[in-house]
Amino acid sequence: MKKPESLRHKLRRQWQNGKLREQRLLDHKVWPLRLPIGKPSPAQINNEISAVRKHIELWRNVTTGAIDWQLVNYRSTAEAVQLPLNWVLHSTDEWIDAMANETIRQEYLLLSTILAGTDPLFHPLLIRQRQQLLSRGVEETIKACEVVLLLEPGCAEGKPLRTLSIAGCDSKFFERNRTLVGKLLELRFGQQVIEQGLEHFLGALDESEHWLLVAPLEVGLLPFKQQRVRSSELGQTPLPGSHLLIVENERSLYQLPSLPNTIAILGAGLNLSWMQAAWIRNKNIAYWGDIDTWGLSMLATARSYQPTLTPVLMDEQTFEYCNKEKAVAEPVTAGESIPSKLIEQEKALYLRLCRSEKGRLEQEFLPDDLVQNEIACWHSLA
Helix, strand or coil: CCCHHHHHHHHHHHHCCHHHHHHHHHCHHHCCEEEECCCCCHHHHHHCHHHHHHHHHHHHCCCCCEEEEEEECCCCCCCCEEEEEEEEECCHHHHHHHHCCHHHHHHHHHHHHHHHCCCHHHHHHHHHCHHHHHHHCHHHHHHHHHHHHHCCCCCCCCCCHHHCCCCCCCCCHHHHHHHHHHHHHHHHHCCHHHHHCHHHHHCCCCCCCCEEEEEECCCCCCCCCCEEEEHHHHCCCCCCCCEEEEECCHHHHHHCCCCCCEEEEECCCCCCHHHHCHHHHHCEEEEECCECHHHHHHHHHHHHHCCCCEECCCCHHHHHHHHHHHCECCCCCCCCCCCCCCCHHHHHHHHHHHHCCCCEECHHHCCHHHHHHHHHHHHHHC
């Protein structure tokens, strides 16, 4: 026999479940909701009749929704006993009332205001991320949705994001709402928003001033051994040599072999939009990153800019060779959605890494001789 407060507590827990919350707020087919109350056992009727009467009285006092009362026969009673067997809720409003929690009621009212002022396309995301929205505020969230509906690929025309005056947003708007804007844009335009990065997708000036490490792998190819260059300049400045090795992490510099006519660019991480530069197309390009979901996602992004590049040391064979001693858990994966630019073998590896307890093999932990041999092999065949 479940008491009203026990089921109220269950309903409150369900409110915290993003998937259930989305379903009950958006899908009218889930209603009515029937919550089993249960009925007393014959032993309880015989030995705890006062507790049973109190249980019945508690449910008679419930005014939200409807109680499914049914006559139940027991051998020990002269007549059938009318018992509450189900609590039936017919709508979201009744669900909120049934929880009897003022904090949840206020969240629901604010969320309802946001949903009423935004495009239905965004509603599932907004409902799932209610905590972030509540901290941001109703007006700011509605404004973000309004702005995203007006944005188009390349619309910034080379200007910084802070200069875009759309739907009355201020100069700090994109700084405050960058993550939300990116997720909302992804709902409109798909994975390409993440793959390209917000600035590149909108055609905005990238003000992040990301610096990359440029290192010639042949003495004399450049007038320096190492130099940091802004990614925006690198995209406009052709480098000499016939081969270009792009490396995710700077720390792997000292694993690289000496190679003729080759320049390494290290530390790009997620900032790969400079790879669109026309001068890069004339190079023999290799990409080397961590074997984890983020590394493969970056490989997919790099391939979207330079389809003919060669990935090195980012395959299942390399992972198998080193994972028993060197692999660690990936704290946060890039998601279960497989990047579209991966080839079939890489997609299979991506899924394996997603499902593995130790699905991260960092490139600087690979044996130096393996790294040098594989990169030298690429160079000789390119």
